[in-house]
Amino acid sequence: MTADLDEKTDRYETLLSSALSAAEIAPQEGTPLYEAAFECREMAESYLEDGRHFRSQDDPVNALASFSYGHGWMDAGARIGLFEVPEEGDLFTNP
Numbered sequence: 001m002t003a004d005l006d007e008k009t010d011r012y013e014t015l016l017s018s019a020l021s022a023a024e025i026a027p028q029e030g031t032p033l034y035e036a037a038f039e040c041r042e043m044a045e046s047y048l049e050d051g052r053h054f055r056s057q058d059d060p061v062n063a064l065a066s067f068s069y070g071h072g073w074m075d076a077g078a079r080i081g082l083f084e085v086p087e088e089g090d091l092f093t094n095p
Contacts, residue, residue, distance in 0.1 A: 009051075009060045012067035016048050019074040019091045023083035037082035044070040044077075 025041065027033035047070025054063035078085045078092045085092050 005060050005064065009055070009064045009067065012064055012071065013048070013051060013055075015091065016044065016051070016067045016071045016074065019071055019085075020044060020048065022089075022091055023074060023078060023085050026081055026084045033082065037077060040073050040077040040082055044073040046070075047073065 020041070023041070025034060025037040027037055047066045051063040051066030051070065054060070054066060074083070075092050077083045
């Protein structure tokens with residue numbers, strides 16, 4: 001059975017948006033790790049915006065790629081401790 005592109009794009013847009021809402025920057029403000037977390041979050045937000053732009057241009061393949069990359073930034077940041085994230089749910093991979 002093949003994946004439904006529209007369903008998957010919807011799912012990954014929601015996943016990225018929800019991850020951005022759920023994650024809190026963990027390091028103390030003013031530290032290099034805080035700056036790294038801020039930049040990581042900024043990249044994810046940019047990918048969310050890009051994905052939404054691609055969707056508006058009827059380009060679901062690049063939208064899905066953008067949403068996936070954005071979530072990758074958030075998930076990696078959570079994994080290395082840049083973000084405090086909920087332990088339950090499926091927004092982030094478990095260590």
